Amino acid sequence: MKITKLETFHVRPRWLFLKIHTDEGIVGYGEPVLEGRARTVETAIKEFERYLIGQDPMLIEHHWQVMYRGGFYRGGPVILSAISGIEQALWDIKGKYYNMPVYEMLGGACRNKIRMYTHVKQVGIKNGNSIDQMVEMARERKEQGYTAIKYSIIPPIRNIDTLAAVEEHVERFARVREAIGKDIDLAIDFHGRVSPAMAIRLAKALEPYYPMFIEEPCLPENVDAMVRIAQSTTIPIAAGERLFTKWGYRELLEKQAVAVVQPDLCHVGGILEAKKIAAMAEVYYRSVAPHNPLGPISLAACLQLDACIPNFLFQEHPGMPEKWDLGEGYLKNPFVIVDGYIPLPRGPGLGIELDEEAMKDKIFDGIWETPLLYEEDGSLADW
Known part of the structure; x- marks a missing residue:
């Protein structure tokens, strides 16, 4: 062939x-x-x-x-x-x-269904949702059957910010936690937007509300900064979406900066490279939660990895209202989430087939720009 x-x-x-x-x-x-x-x-x-x-x-x-x-x-x-x-x-x-x-070619399945988590969507990257909006959307996710949800920290935080800003972020998390209860995992994504100094302060303030993890508490270039944050809190740290290949994960794992690694199978080198990273993480008793803000082929690849690694935690998907990320309008047989899980895929290969006829109205020129985010003084903020 x-x-x-x-x-x-x-x-x-x-x-x-x-x-x-x-x-x-x-x-x-x-x-x-x-x-x-x-x-x-x-x-x-x-x-x-x-x-x-x-x-x-x-x-x-x-x-x-x-x-x-x-x-x-x-x-x-x-x-x-x-x-x-x-x-x-x-x-x-x-x-x-x-x-x-x-x-099956990578060792066979370790489980018969894949636990999923989804996002509580923000309406914008500058000011985000009101706390009441966040609470309502979190309740909707729980009613949809999810056992784990996550939201991103918005609005931006200055490198050294006020007590009022910290209290606002903590109130948001506390209200969502109260709304969904103690039996639902709730994670928060700092998205690399927070300085190490403020990440430590925020983590301490959030600890009473039991975040499942803090994702990217600071930017990933300086692993020692993330180590310092991890050693300052009881909250597990997750990171890895902006790292590439097994070599990119070596220092993160050796210095035990994270409890959860998040390889993105569309960036890290593919399915087998992510499996090698999962094996490295297993040595350090670390969990794997593949990053996935993308489409249904990305999800299909992730599910194949999720099925066959012993240290799998759960699988991210954006949770689009139109279910595009699950394949509606893209796949002949879209994925279906049942009580927060996707059944183990059984089809050959990735187990999917594109519906190119249905995709015709979604073809475009490929131009999409990352939104820019600015501080109050007009300087660029980290996205």
Whole structure:
């Protein structure tokens, strides 16, 4: 079997889908997208296409090594996002060829259903929702059957902020916790928007309300800063969505900066690379909660990993009202969440098939820009 073509689709709201064709008629799907840089990643795919055409799609590890190590410069979000989507599609082809899910080829399932968590959506990235709006949406998520939810910290926090600002954020979390009760896990995403100094103060103030974890309490470039935060609080720390490959996770794990690692399978290097990271995390008794703010192919890849790693915690998905992230309008058989879980996928490969006819009204030029966020004085804030 040989690879004959790599076909890409820009689809709303901001996704890039990949379809790899073979001379035996088997096709594989991947989601090689970097938010705000989809067209740049598409160019990287076209560059890899020159190598991949005519190759045996079964040699996944070999092709990964060539794409990653074949140039003098390695890694980075653009190259790794391209590699990730290609790798997903190759696993999809291999699973279809052998008529088995990807997780069966990676050791078999450890569970029979996948626990999901979703977001309490903010109406904007500057001021967010009122506390009453947050409470109402959190209750809706609980009524939908979720056993875990998360929201992002908004509005921005100054590097050293006021007591009033801290109290406002704590009141928001406390009210949501009161609304959903003690039997629902509630996590908060600092999104790298908070300085280490303020993260420590906020974590201390939030501790009485038992956050499941604080995600990205500070930016990920300085692991020692995250270590200091982790050592200052009893709240578990989660991070990893902006890291790439096993090498990017080494220091995070060795210094025990986090309790939960969050590889993004569309950026980190793909399914097998994420499994290697999960094995590294297992050595340190750390859990894995794959990051996924993207589309249904990304989710399909995540579910294959979730099924076969012993230290899986739960799986993120955005929880769009129109269920696009579950595949409504994109997949012939969208995913269905039952009481907060997705049943173990049983189909071959990634277990999905694109509905290209339904997707036609969602095709666009791929231009999507990350919203910019500013402080009160007009300076740029971290998004």
